[in-house]
Amino acid sequence: MAITVRRLTQISDLGLSLVAGLEGADRVIDWAHAIELVDPTPWLSGGELVMTTGLKIGTSADEQYNYVSSLVQAGAAALAFDTGTTFARVPDGIRAAGDALGLAILSVPASTPFIAITRAVIDELTADQIRAIQSVVDQQETFARATLRGGIPAVISALGRALSSSLAVIDIDQRILAVHGADAPHAVTLARSVADAARSGASRRRSTSKVIAGDHGYCTIQSISAAQDLHGYLAVNSRGPLAPSDRLLVAHAVSLISIELSKPAKVVDAEHRLRAAVTQALLAFGEHVDVSLLRFFGFEPDAQVAAIILTDVGPLLAAERRTTTLLGADATPYLMTPTESEIVVIVPAEASAEIGTRLHQQVGAQLQRSIGGGLGLPATVFAAARSMKQASVAARAGGLQDKKFVNFAELGTFSLLLGSQSTEELQAMSHSVLGALDDYDNAHSSASGLIATVAAFLEHNGQTEVAAAALGIHRHTMRNRLNKVVELTGRDLDSAHVRAELWIAVTARELLGTLEDRR
Incomplete structure (x- = not known):
């Protein structure tokens, strides 16, 4: 955090007070300089806190006004006036000039030496530099992690967020490798113009770094090279010129991108495996x-x-590639593996709904086919298998809805059943309620279908005739089967509690069948 005139007055040990030029109180101080000259401007470069005892300011109001005016023209941040040597208080002419010209005027007590003010400013500037360096180091670690997790798109997104800028990376064939931000198309255009100039011979340098100013701000373009070979260009579109710390971050990102672009295909394949x-x-x-x-x-x-x-992703190799590319566009960590006909992805729970929906839409669009998908409930990383089973059930439910992407948490009873129950517990639950009906169905013709009868009865809210029509049987047959259910289970089907118990058991049976199908 840069030191301002106002912040300097808040350092109690100095005892400084702001006596004029209040509108300049928030100017940043770049240095503190004691000077006793009639015209100090040749020794100023802008941003200084000028400190004086008043020896050369003149005695008239006009002289003092001209002195303050010269400081303003030189870009001084403020004037600190000693009140213990030449003057007992800040002269009225200096105060009036400060107010008129907007230059902050500080009154320095006799007990405060200029060296104490200089030391305070230097301490603050040093602290700012340390904070800036630490911020760069922290960002570099972030970039490294992003590169490991998502390659070039991830590091570009991380750099764009750090700089609040739009970015683009192109390779030597001018193909877009990654973009970030609203002005990314403009960055792509400028990067390609530099690539064209280099290819045509207008620029024979293999290493290029240039800044282009225009209506879109400033675009810093950096070549990406490794082992003497040019691999592409990074363009950073920012509102203003990049600060030194920002340029360090760009250089670090370029190094990471260079490593990624020069990475052998065998290394990429090994990471994937x-x-x-x-x-x-x-x-x-x-x-x-x-x-x-x-x-x-x-x-x-x-x-x-x-x-x-x-x-339903079709050929797995193409689906894997599409999914990997999309996941690599974020700095979000992920694990992924194909099964016989599916792609399984594990991501942080807080981002899972957004990532799942995006993958379902974009992978399907890129593969040009309708795919299904499901999302499991959050779990600890070591319990990811449970979430995967839930995602499988959700995907099956989505398959009944034109391959809609389904969140298991939105399945109501399904979510209740599998949210915390193991497969063994579900089997026990189902058998305890439906075991007798299973035995009867197994011992008789499949046409008897007591389990199917119960499911239809419950599905149609106990309306016997509607359920019979759904099963394609006569209503008397339906009643006979329901009477057999009552006889075998010893349960009253008119009881809401019994119906709920049967519904849970039937639903558990259906979900267990889903899990068996997907093993």
């Missing part, structure tokens, strides 16, 4: 997975995650 292997191990073995492997992909042991399943 490792991610899939870690995902499969996590789903199969849970807490027995090596924590360091999870951390490599951005997940802490206490992380909350949710599983996303994309179904």
Whole structure:
């Protein structure tokens, strides 16, 4: 945080008071300089706190006005006037000039030496520099993590957020590799113009760094090279010139992008295979997975995650590539593996709904086919398998709704059943209520269908004739079957409690069937 005139007056040990030029109180001080000259301007470069005892300011109001005016023209931040040597108080001419010209005038008590003010300013400036350096270091770590998790699109998004700017990266063939921000198209255009100039011979330098000013602000264009080879260009479109700390961040991002662009295809393939292997191990073995492997992909042991399943994706290789590209556009960590006909993705729980919906829409659009999808409930990272099963059930439910992407949490009874119940518990629940009906159906013709009869009866709110029509049987047959259900279960079907119990059991049976189908 830069030191302003106002902040300097708030340092109680100095005892400074603002006596004129209040509108300049928020100007930033770049340095503190004691000077006793009639015309100090040749020694000023702008932003200084000028300190004087008043020896050369003149005695008349006009002289004092001219002195203050010269400081304003030189870009001084403020004037600190000593009241213990030449003057007992700040002269009225200095005060009036400060108010008229908007230059902050500070009254310095006799007990405060100029060196104390200079030291206070230097301390604040040093602290600012340390904070700026620490911020750069923190951002560099963020960029490194983003690169590991999502490659070039992720580091570009991280850099764009850090600089509040629009960015674009193109390769030497002028293909867009990543963009960020509303003005990214303009950044792409300028980057391509530099690439065209380099290719045509107008610029023979392999390494290019230039700034183009225009209606869209300032565009800093940096070439991306590795091992003497030019790989592309990074364009950063900002409102103003980049500060030194911002240029450091750009340079660091360029280095990371260079590494990514020069990364051998075998390394990329190895990372992809490792991610899939870690995902499969996590789903199969849970807490027995090596924590360091999870951390490599951005997940802490206490992380909350949710599983996303994309179904009916067609050829898996193409679907994997599309999904990987889309996930890489964010700095969000993810794990991913294909199954026989699906793509399973594990992401942080807080972003799972947005990511799942986006993947379902964009992967389907890029593959030019209608795909299904589901999202499981949040779980600890070591319990990701449970979330995956829930996502599978949600995807199946979505398949009955024109392959809509379904969040398991929105399935009502389904969510209640599988939210905390294991497969074994569901089997026990279903058998305790429906076991006798199962035995009867198994021992008789499949046409008897007592389980199907109960399901239809419940589905149609106990309306016997409507349920009979749905099953394609006579109403008397329907009543006979219901009487057999009452006989075998010993339960009164007119009871709301019994109907609820039967509905849960039937629903559990359906979900168990879904899980079996997807194994």
